[in-house]
Amino acid sequence: MSSSHPSLKEETRQSPVAILIILQRLFVTIIKSAWPVFVFYFINPQSKIEYFMTLIAIGAVALSTVGSLISYFTFYFRLEETELVMRSGLFNKTFRTIPFDRIQTISFTQNILHRIFNVVQLDLDTAGSSGNELAIKALSHADANAVKAYILDRKEALPSQVEENDLLQKNEDPLQPIIAEKPEKTLLHLSIKDLLKIGVSQNHLRTVGIMLAFFFGLSQYAEELLSKEKEEEIWLFIFGSVVIITILIVLLFVGAFFLSLINTVLRYYDLRALSSDRGYTITSGLFTKTEQSAQHQKIQLLEWRNNPIKRIFGISTLYLKQAASSKIIKKSTLVVPGCYLPQIEAVRNSYFTNFDKGDFKEYSISPLVIGRIVLYLGVLPSFILGGLYLMKTWWAFLYLGWIPIVWFLANLYYKKWRYAISPKGIYLTKGFLGQRAAILLWYKVQSVTLKQSPFQQRKALATLDFSTAGGNLTIPYIPLVHAKELKDYVLYAVEKSKEDWM
Amino acid sequence: MLFQNNAIDLTTLPQLEDTPMESLSPSYLKVSYLGTAIFFLIVAAILISIRLFAEFDIPTWIEWIAPSVWLLLFILSLWHTYEDFQIQGFAIRERDLTYRSGVFFRSTTVIPYNRIQHAEVKQGPIERRFNLQRLEIYTAGGDGSDLYIPGLPGNRADQLKDYIIEKAGKNEQ
Known part of the structure; x- marks a missing residue:
């Protein structure tokens, strides 16, 4: 496919489909910020709000059309020997050069529009705390693959400082992917049955929260309508609302269940996790197809989590946290839902070579953490809430019932918190009802922070924070002496390590 | 003992606590005091202008409480600035x-x-x-x-x- 795309070395625009994609995105953004107006209209159609409606609709169409045309016709990029050069903007011009060796991840995304026109969005991310990422909104499949191959190829050539001869030779066919790709191994392919398991075991409470937030947004407008009610009707309304609320809660949970299920199918349909010599690639999605990849050396930290339902099914969600700028660290994390133990072990063993439980020594955190959790999350909130409502009703003391619940959970938290240390790294498990585990190699650590609250200072305890380019790992409430010893050892390990952290 | 197969003797590792800390320049303490003072003066200016131009009645007890709280917080902040400097x-x-x-x-x-x-x-x-x-x-x-x-x-x-x-x-x- 290579030599048919020499144009990428000259200034190139995106595929014209980009106009449509930017248009759609701008339009959605504008309409989203105006949605309360629409809701108001549906509740109260007599109001004169339709003028605004018309204005907003016309404005949204006009603005997004002009905006998308401008952004399409002013966006150019080209590939140089060692960097990607981009320029954009009509009045405020932006010029950006992204050296290939700074590029951490290259990923393709397709939403429904992309799929109709058979194009992809290309995202380039660079590491470092000053977020600097680039999205080319639409490119033909062939072009996107050519760009990816060219960059990966150049990246490989760079660090070894290839001799000039070599470079010249390669130049003859610049976009030819040289990488001798070994066949990729399928690590995981989700079947429909797995998909259902994941959907059923999603965190439905979170979905309930999102739905509630939506309804509270609506309730603002409801209140305005209700203010017209007369005094005597309010009592009837309150009685009615208890019944309605009960029904609503049941509906809410049923709805949340199905929403999570649908969301799971949309996101994880036909999920494949492939592993090759280079790293991992994950593709998934029903309508919006996403492809994400992470090279082995870019992976900083591994985490896996389950909840009680997932545990019954024997599945966990695996998170491969790779080096990325802090803004998009969540986005660049590879999420593999529905992993069984052998798959987790396979990924773990490739990250932490020669993993052997015998090398590790296990520790637990200080039991004093229970008291702190009960105080801050149990006693304080229930006293404050109880105190606030005590003036109104006598049953406000029921809030005290929260304290034993927190005490129970705090005990679970303490019992489940275990960390094990070896000369090469750390392995930890924690959780309340579910379980979380993480594993980190010492040489991936960027900095170490030892923290002490006033309470910890009195009790000679400390909290240790290891920060990596893929996120932090924190060990709370351990003896100060031990924390210092561990900190000194980790620094020693990092400072003597010759391995590249990525 | 941190691990089971102890390859290195942990007591021979350099300990951070052995290294003395270098403190910041004494002029930085002055700058910090200055910053604190400016912040509290601005707050005082806002409070006074509310008192002068308010369209509503301010209860007498607030007229007493507000300046005392201001003074208390000001002194605490100066103390905090000093302690912070000592520790940094x-x-x-x-x-x-x-x-x-x-x-x-x-x-x-x-x-x-x-x-x-x-x-x-x-x-x-x-x-x-x-x-x-x-x-x-x-x-x-x-x-x-x-x-x-x-x-x-x-x-x-x-x-x-x-x-x-x-x-x-x-x-x-």
Whole structure:
């Protein structure tokens, strides 16, 4: 496919489909910020709000059309020997050069529009705390693959400082992917049955929260309508609302269940996790197809989590946290839902070579953490809430019932918190009802922070924070002496390590 | 004993606590006092203008409470500024850099030179007046792992930056 795309070395625009994609995105953004107006209209159609409606609709169409045309016709990029050069903007011009060796991840995304026109969005991310990422909104499949191959190829050539001869030779066919790709191994392919398991075991409470937030947004407008009610009707309304609320809660949970299920199918349909010599690639999605990849050396930290339902099914969600700028660290994390133990072990063993439980020594955190959790999350909130409502009703003391619940959970938290240390790294498990585990190699650590609250200072305890380019790992409430010893050892390990952290 | 197969003797590892901390320039204490004072003067100005121009009645008890709270907080902040200055300090070792801060919530961050991405020296207008510099050190570990050391006297920050960059460069080879 290579030599048919020499144009990428000259200034190139995106595929014209980009106009449509930017248009759609701008339009959605504008309409989203105006949605309360629409809701108001549906509740109260007599109001004169339709003028605004018309204005907003016309404005949204006009603005997004002009905006998308401008952004399409002013966006150019080209590939140089060692960097990607981009320029954009009509009045405020932006010029950006992204050296290939700074590029951490290259990923393709397709939403429904992309799929109709058979194009992809290309995202380039660079590491470092000053977020600097680039999205080319639409490119033909062939072009996107050519760009990816060219960059990966150049990246490989760079660090070894290839001799000039070599470079010249390669130049003859610049976009030819040289990488001798070994066949990729399928690590995981989700079947429909797995998909259902994941959907059923999603965190439905979170979905309930999102739905509630939506309804509270609506309730603002409801209140305005209700203010017209007369005094005597309010009592009837309150009685009615208890019944309605009960029904609503049941509906809410049923709805949340199905929403999570649908969301799971949309996101994880036909999920494949492939592993090759280079790293991992994950593709998934029903309508919006996403492809994400992470090279082995870019992976900083591994985490896996389950909840009680997932545990019954024997599945966990695996998170491969790779080096990325802090803004998009969540986005660049590879999420593999529905992993069984052998798959987790396979990924773990490739990250932490020669993993052997015998090398590790296990520790637990200080039991004093229970008291702190009960105080801050149990006693304080229930006293404050109880105190606030005590003036109104006598049953406000029921809030005290929260304290034993927190005490129970705090005990679970303490019992489940275990960390094990070896000369090469750390392995930890924690959780309340579910379980979380993480594993980190010492040489991936960027900095170490030892923290002490006033309470910890009195009790000679400390909290240790290891920060990596893929996120932090924190060990709370351990003896100060031990924390210092561990900190000194980790620094020693990092400072003597010759391995590249990525 | 940290692990089971102890290959190295942990007591021979260099301990951070052995290195004395270098404190910040005394002029930085002055700058901090100045900053605190300016902030509280602005708050006082806002409170007074509310008192003068308010369209509503202010109860007498508030007229007494507000200035006392202001004074109390002002004194506490001055005390906090002083204590904070006493605690802030940094240590340069052969292979890493340490910064300590926090009056109530104590925190000590250590960055090995071979993990430093880049370092910057900065100076604001007030700092220039007092001949102070700020050293900012960035790693790839995101916001939590970057270090900002304020109140370095003269060209100490430049010296430190050069030293650190040289060390970071050596490690790369």
